[in-house]
Structure formats: structure tokens, C-alpha cells
Amino acid sequence: MxxxxxxxxxxxxxxxxxxxxxxxxxxxxxxxxxxxxxxxxxxxxxxxxxxxxxxxxxxxxGLIDSHTHPVLGDFTPRQKTLDYLDSSVHGGVTTMISAGEPHVPGRPKDPAGTKALAVLVHKCFKNYRPTGLKVHGGALILEKGLEEKDFAELAEAGVWLVGEVGLGGVKTPEEAAPMVEWAKKYGMKVAMHTGGTSIPGSSTVTADMVLKINPSVVSHINGGTTAIPTGEVERLIEESDLPLEIVQCGNPRVADFTARRLKEKGQLHRIILGNDSPSGSGIIPLGILRTIVQLCSLSGIPAEKAIAMATGNTARAFNLNTSVIxxxxxxxxxxxxxxxxxxxxxxxxxxxxxxxxxxxxxxxxxxxxxxxxxxxxxxxxxxxxx
Ligand SMILES: [Zn+2]
The missing domain is CATH 2.30.40.10 (Urease, subunit C, domain 1)
Structure with missing residues (x-):
């Protein structure tokens, strides 16, 4: 003992x-x-x-980063950087949740390939804990041709995350909604890119699409990096009870708008915090702390509540037995x-x-x-x- x-x-x-x-x-x-x-x-x-x-x-x-894009090991090809995961632990992050692994060079886009990637990354990070960090990797990227039995098979292999809908070839509500339903049927949590196109190959996602597809989490309500208009933020606040993620690598004005609106409505339990890195914005080892500081110093959120957004709120959204004392x-x-x-x-x-x-x-x-x-x-x- x-x-x-x-x-x-x-x-x-x-x-x-x-x-x-x-x-x-x-x-x-x-x-x-x-x-x-x-x-x-x-x-x-x-x-x-x-x-x-x-x-x-x-x-x-310990802080949870609800939005990371790992590959394998403590290396990111996106910014050609080593030891970024270790560096985040030095920024107080003890758990990271993958929003998909689109940065894998030559990423396969057929059903067998996208499944294999999710299983591989999930299993590797189960065995690999840089500086003790808990990386929940292996977030399936939705590609055309996936069937219900694929989700059953993935769940059997331990995969429990679907990366941001919009990253892969499946983009429209007609194509995505049934897959999201299968994923949830087998106990998976589904993230969904929200806002403007982040990098060539991904797509623009509106509030309407989010409501039709009904993911588990609205990824970067303040854009990654381009936000939806505040009128659409308002719709997602009013017409859903989904967790809304604010990211460091997004639009600070819409982050402020979202935090203030949810504070007024007494719904701060819906906000979770992520970095959305590695990305074009770089790697930000202090990104979760920076987002907490931003919401407290500029948006009038008390520090202990902003910390809860990066800990207990996220643990609840993803059913994790950590980050609450x-x-x-x-x-x-x-x-x-x-x-x-x-x-x-x-x-x-x-x-x-x-x-x-x-x-x-x-x-x-x-x-x-x-x-x-x-x-x-x-x-x-x-x-x-x-
Ligand atoms: Zn995104």
C-alpha cells in the first residue's frame, strides 16, 4: 500500500x-x-x-485538455516538435483527450485504414504515459463506407472516441448522423468541429449541422480557428444542452461572448476547455492555464469556476474518474x-x-x-x- x-x-x-x-x-x-x-x-x-x-x-x-491532436509518441509532425506532451504536464495538464489524429503523415482514408489508425493510437497511448500524462488517443475519423459493425468492432478493441466530425470525408448531416448514432450506441463520445474551415481538406460547420448531427461535445464553440457567428452560438446555447468547448487556439471574442452568456444563464457547467493543439497555431504548453486566465481576467469568471471548466466539467462530459478532488x-x-x-x-x-x-x-x-x-x-x- x-x-x-x-x-x-x-x-x-x-x-x-x-x-x-x-x-x-x-x-x-x-x-x-x-x-x-x-x-x-x-x-x-x-x-x-x-x-x-x-x-x-x-x-x-489536474487539468484536462479536451482538444488535442496527437500522433504517436511524444512528437508532432504538425510542428515537428519533440516532448510537447511532457511540456504540457509542466503546464498542469494531467489528462488529454484526442479530437482526432489527422496529422499522421499519409493518413489512410478508407474504412480499414481509419479504423486501424484509431485502434493503434488508442492502444499505444494506453501503454505510453510521458511524464505520467494520460492521453486518451485513438479518436476515429469518420470516412465514407464505415458501417455499424465497424463501430462494434472498434468498441470491442477499446476505442471510445470519435474525432471531430468534419475532419474526414464524412461531412454532411445525412452521412454523419447515422454514424454518430452507431458510435453512441457502442458507448463512444463524439466531438464535432464547429466553425470555419481549419486547414485545407477539412470543412466549415454551422450550428444547424451540429444540431442535426447531435455529437457528444461541441468542439471549439469559439472556432478552431474561425468561429461561427455569435447568433449561432446563441442557438447552440438555447437549442441544445451539449457541452461547449472553448479553446486557446480560437477566437477570443467569441470565447468571451460564450462565457458571459452562460454565466448569465447559470450554465457554466457546460463549458469545457481545450487547447486545439498541435495545430497551425503551434503548441502551447500553458494553453489550458492561459485559457483559464483569459476567462477570469477578461470575462469575469471566478478562478475556481474556470478551473472547474478545465477539470470536473470535462471529466463529466467524458466520464473520466479524475480531475475532481x-x-x-x-x-x-x-x-x-x-x-x-x-x-x-x-x-x-x-x-x-x-x-x-x-x-x-x-x-x-x-x-x-x-x-x-x-x-x-x-x-x-x-x-x-x-
Ligand atoms: Zn476543429
């Missing part, structure tokens, strides 16, 4: 948007899962194998504080002031993976191992 205690915590952000701040200053982790949260007394009679002193700083759930969840935690020189006195105040917080520790499955981020500014107070 391996036991870890995180003590002396200044603030615990739960990841649950309905109750984003928690009581307590201590978290007990047993065998990679959160066992208990509370005061120091929860450690009575416990012989913790490892004790982390948070030194009065803030603990948040509660007993039984995978112990994926990030320790943050205001960066040196910030006007903010603690992490949440710094975020609301527009500063990227300093990450002083990343814990995945109860194991310390990063001690002092190489990508964020240094935090005022660093967590330390006792």
Missing part, C-alpha cells in the same frame, strides 16, 4: 463547479486514489510514505501559487489579475511527476517534500 499526504494547503479547488472551493488543508492519497480530504486529524494513525508540504498554497485537480478519484493534483512579482497574493487572485500561476508540483496517480515546472514562472511559495 502506498500512501501520500499533502498537508498545509492554503486553498483546495474541488473541480466541481457547483461547489468549487472545499474546506480542509490536508489530502490523503492511498494507492494512487484520493482517500480523504479534511483537517490534519485525517492523518491520525496514518503512516504516510510520503508527505508533501504545500506551504499554504493552492491545490487544484473527492474520495475515490484518481489522485491527479497540481500545486500552484501566485508567480513571483504578481499583484495577486495567492494563485486564485493572481489568475483573476491575469497572471499565469506558478506550478510547483504535479502529482499523477499519487506519484510526483513534476517538481517545479520548467514552463510556468516560479511561484512565490514552493511546495516541498518533507
Amino acid at each position: 502506498s500512501t501520500m499526504a499533502v498537508t498545509n494547503i492554503g486553498a483546495i479547488v474541488s473541480g466541481d463547479i457547483n461547489k468549487p472551493l472545499m474546506e480542509g488543508d490536508t489530502i490523503l492519497i492511498v494507492d494512487g486514489k484520493i482517500r480523504q480530504i479534511g483537517g490534519k486529524s485525517i492523518l491520525e494513525g496514518v503512516m504516510a510514505g510520503q508527505v508533501v508540504d504545500a506551504r499554504g498554497t493552492t491545490v487544484i485537480p 473527492e474520495p475515490g478519484r484518481e489522485a491527479d493534483l497540481v500545486i500552484i501559487d501566485a508567480p513571483l512579482g504578481s499583484v495577486g497574493s495567492d494563485a486564485l487572485a493572481a489568475i483573476e489579475a491575469g497572471d499565469i500561476p506558478g506550478v510547483s508540483m504535479v502529482i499523477i496517480d499519487g506519484i510526483i511527476r513534476v517538481k517545479v515546472s520548467r514552463n510556468t514562472p516560479p511561484s512565490k511559495r514552493q511546495a516541498e517534500i518533507k
